[in-house]
Amino acid sequence: MAPQHLHLLIDHKQGVDAERSTVARILAWAQNKGLRVVEPRGAGICMDRVVSVKGIGELCPQTLRQELLEIDGILAISDESAPLFRVVDRALTKSLVTIGDAKFGEGYTSLIAGPCSVEEPEPLLALARELKECGATALRAGAYKPRTSPYAFPGQGLRGLEILSEVSREVGLPIVTEVLDANDVDLVAEHASMLQIGSRNMSNGTLLKAVGAAGRPALLKRGMSATISEFLQAAEYLADAGCEQIILCERGLRHFDHELRNLLDLSAVPLLKLRTHLPVVVDPSHGTGRADLVPTMMVAAAAAGADGLLVEVHQNPPQSVSDAHQTISVPSFRTAAETVAAVLLATGRKLATGPNQSSLAHS
Amino acid sequence: MAPQHLHLLIDHKQGVDAERSTVARILAWAQNKGLRVVEPRGAGICMDRVVSVKGIGELCPQTLRQELLEIDGILAISDESAPLFRVVDRALTKSLVTIGDAKFGEGYTSLIAGPCSVEEPEPLLALARELKECGATALRAGAYKPRTSPYAFPGQGLRGLEILSEVSREVGLPIVTEVLDANDVDLVAEHASMLQIGSRNMSNGTLLKAVGAAGRPALLKRGMSATISEFLQAAEYLADAGCEQIILCERGLRHFDHELRNLLDLSAVPLLKLRTHLPVVVDPSHGTGRADLVPTMMVAAAAAGADGLLVEVHQNPPQSVSDAHQTISVPSFRTAAETVAAVLLATGRKLATGPNQSSLAHS
Amino acid sequence: MAPQHLHLLIDHKQGVDAERSTVARILAWAQNKGLRVVEPRGAGICMDRVVSVKGIGELCPQTLRQELLEIDGILAISDESAPLFRVVDRALTKSLVTIGDAKFGEGYTSLIAGPCSVEEPEPLLALARELKECGATALRAGAYKPRTSPYAFPGQGLRGLEILSEVSREVGLPIVTEVLDANDVDLVAEHASMLQIGSRNMSNGTLLKAVGAAGRPALLKRGMSATISEFLQAAEYLADAGCEQIILCERGLRHFDHELRNLLDLSAVPLLKLRTHLPVVVDPSHGTGRADLVPTMMVAAAAAGADGLLVEVHQNPPQSVSDAHQTISVPSFRTAAETVAAVLLATGRKLATGPNQSSLAHS
């Protein structure tokens, strides 16, 4: 089916006058062809960047595209089924994301591990030390938990953030933690090295814009039934708001077979890498919902090219406040991490490690 | 599989002291049984309402439930797979939702119609008049549009709201419009009679709480791959925040067959009615994504028991700024509305109409 | 994405010589263009009917299609994503399917009802009489049951067929029953008026060909996750094998929400009607898996344009040998049938009835 219209992304970095000239050139060209140019009406941040050419009908869209790309000031062209990407698919951008000793991309895979929710300070400190020893270079734990029910445990909030800060300082592991509300972004950014946007919020434009503007690396989880293209467009929201360090996280899709909580899409890892320069991390804990599958899927994800793994680990999984059934123990994590390191070496990559963890990379 | 723990919802309407007594009674009972009671730690609005009893193991959960229900101050008990509902499943609550002449529930079905996005004032006014004449009792149009791409047309914002207000006053149709951002809730509530929460935001707790507290009826759309239980729990967020007039809207699920945009789940209508007293509305426009299926699915939805229909209509669908392919024309809408009215009568219900629309109900 | 090749369906009804001439004309045309013609190698029934033109690359497929359609002897052209249909989409074919007093299509909707499995003769006879009185014009019951487990009750086989024959003769209702094995087709065709192919066998080419050649009307159920196009292509197998009376049956799709057994796709009814002249029947029993939803979904299916309803009914549903949870009682069926009749009248259609059932059509 031939497209009936084309969307043009206009360069707005050269100022309003340059932009207006571009639009004028498009209008002249379109009038010549008998085509209609639609400028989205009203005010708004995007209004001045995209215009649409309508009424293409019988004309050959390939030819029109070629002519349009010769017009100065047009950055990109798309029809509806091929969305515009300004940032995430630009091959030249540097793709390595770094927090502390954790490196994502350029041949490095990092382990982010920790409990589902922040619990008490002492056990968390002890756990973090063990995780670091196992090869983790970042600590995850939820201070704010997205919950299906309004009556479920929502996390400890600020107290949780403070515990995380403290543990981070003591152990020397950067923190990755979820932010649920645009109003909390600054607070979370004070305590965490990387802001996580959860699956339920992948399409929450308000939150994406706030996190994108926070000046922190962001980890964006794929929505429960998001296509690859929708996932990349959500990342583009972050990029468009100013975020320069974005990690994508595959965490499993809605599934019809209830032996699993979600269906982990490992093919998303190589597929995303064909489309974007952003690092891709895999969460096998939510991705399967079963502790007995997590270690194997950590290894499979590493083999699929994942630049990082996000894993729920607890000293005593059945006592975990939340997600107990998908949380693995420290010894399980240690063994899996060793296999991950070996598989990475076998595929020409390596586990990112800190100064005192270097033995792992050569295990 | 027997549950390993039970969650208890504690009555908090009798004040903090009553609550503490309830918890004390639970603790005493649990100690007696050798069970552990977990109170979610930290501060927070939900913290004082739910406690969990863990370690049930081999004990018979049915017996435990019975014993617990005899403890004063416990409102409800659930294991993880059976979520707690305080509001939406309470059979006694009045289920009729009303805005202007539109009535949803108690045998009335109402038509909410309009363009996808607010466009210019004059054509919208003309359209609204025609829709009213066809039997619509509420006008829909988006001032704020949730968009997959940050570069897509985001709606006209405030200008759109003002146009809607003006048209509403002129024509006498209440407005249903989407709100995307918790910060916009008050503004939208000034101009609209009913606040819509879109599919992408069904799990956006921040927005649910803000809309729930706005003092306006709310229309909650089902998420793209939400279960019935998740949908009801999202409604419970609204209810818990104070909203007393909630309408649920089925709008199609993610689908593997790309001949359709979404897969409309009409069985959700009778299934929801077995679970909740809230009225259920169907959106066949997003629910199919195809204008050639919308009229038939309007009729089928009415026959399935829908208390309302949310339909995208435009005077000239191909010129619609967005969703052109799923927008029907005014004559199509008129014919479909007549068939809907006839089918409602055949099933013992009727189309809600205003003083000047009464002929329709008997057509 | 432009297609890289086109498939041509060649008229083979004019004999082998005519066919060879057509292929020669295609070869000459292709040589002229520098394109390659691939004839599927080896022997086989389809081999002589389709050839493929490869290497289209930069050429405009629209132009090529037009040129090809001017070549004598080419019936149809497709690229991979647009399958060839010779029979099911031919608008001129007569679309009314009839067995006994049951009529499917041309404004008639018929009720096919009965237990999941054939049980004992006396209760089945009594049930059939009651169903006829309620408006059913055909009796359904499984003699051969497709089962997930090899150890589940497989139906009564031949004895079941004989019971069905006997009941059919006594009550005057034609039989619709499933056939699982190509080797049983003749036997089942002796006892039944319409052969049903179940969901699990929608893509079983051997069975489709055998049923298609049996000289009986066929009812084809949609596969558990089949697209509309795959469904129609399976019907085309039946048609290609000689079947002239084919009914399509929507019966629900695999679903992620386990409150339902399947997700009934009522939009398939109008969508199929845009693509084919074949009547479409809906099975709300398997389509939902819940007796408490079946009556409402019968009415909704009728309103969606279904030409028939296939419903599991039992005198005492909990005692049903199989599918007890989705089987409705006779009184439920009677009430639903009356509402269905009323909704059909409201939409300008009517329930097909026999000489002694005529009151229903005007109820």
Add this chain to the structure above:
Amino acid sequence: MAPQHLHLLIDHKQGVDAERSTVARILAWAQNKGLRVVEPRGAGICMDRVVSVKGIGELCPQTLRQELLEIDGILAISDESAPLFRVVDRALTKSLVTIGDAKFGEGYTSLIAGPCSVEEPEPLLALARELKECGATALRAGAYKPRTSPYAFPGQGLRGLEILSEVSREVGLPIVTEVLDANDVDLVAEHASMLQIGSRNMSNGTLLKAVGAAGRPALLKRGMSATISEFLQAAEYLADAGCEQIILCERGLRHFDHELRNLLDLSAVPLLKLRTHLPVVVDPSHGTGRADLVPTMMVAAAAAGADGLLVEVHQNPPQSVSDAHQTISVPSFRTAAETVAAVLLATGRKLATGPNQSSLAHS
């Protein structure tokens, strides 16, 4: 929800008298409890093996199970949601499947490679030699192709089988090929070492029984939207018909994102291994439908624990008669096979190799 009935699998290997005694013991026990025993009526191969105990209602099913298991002659007990397995989940059975030099299980992973369809003898011979050199220990190619459309290329049939036989003899690679029709099973078994049952036929009981009785190893592909439990029950059909060497093959599930043909479920590998002793093979070609993802997913599947890989390879993929877009070239296959071998070593397993391929296992 407590089960309302239990199904009992009765040992029938000890002859009819022993079976009748078992049933008598069950009847006596049930009468004592006030429970009803239902024997599926009519004749049939399964009839004498399973009986159901109904009316459990308020009684504790755990206690009943324990009592029943003490009755002599009962092999297994299930309620509806927990199907009976006699063969596939019996931990003691030998799980290594072998054809030629290919070994599946017990630490060995084997590569099965070849074109989608059998093409001409010479290129196939040349390809087979190259594949063997790359580490493949079995050759795959379709002589009979399951096709969505009755007009699509159905494979070469007998001629294809003869070509495969000839190539197998020359190169010394065993053949894995699909059989579509129960009537073709003997013919295919003459030419092939392993009979493949395709996704479309996973629930085709007739074919499962015929292949199960053929005395050949069988490779069973998972249906397009089959649950793990349904998949295992289909394998149980094969086992019940006598097949002693069964391999399960994950090949991707129906998916909503059309960038992929199917969604490869790698978590099925470890999950199946928790449930059955049968080896599990992965088909990344159909599992993704994209040649650019196949090599990476081969490696990921090996890391997930796959006992074999089934890969479409062609000397010139774009010229492949079918599945060109998901077929990889020989050099791609060679590189991927080397990485697979390295990853297997890193996870403590190894690639099965023939006498002249041994270098690979240590590469």
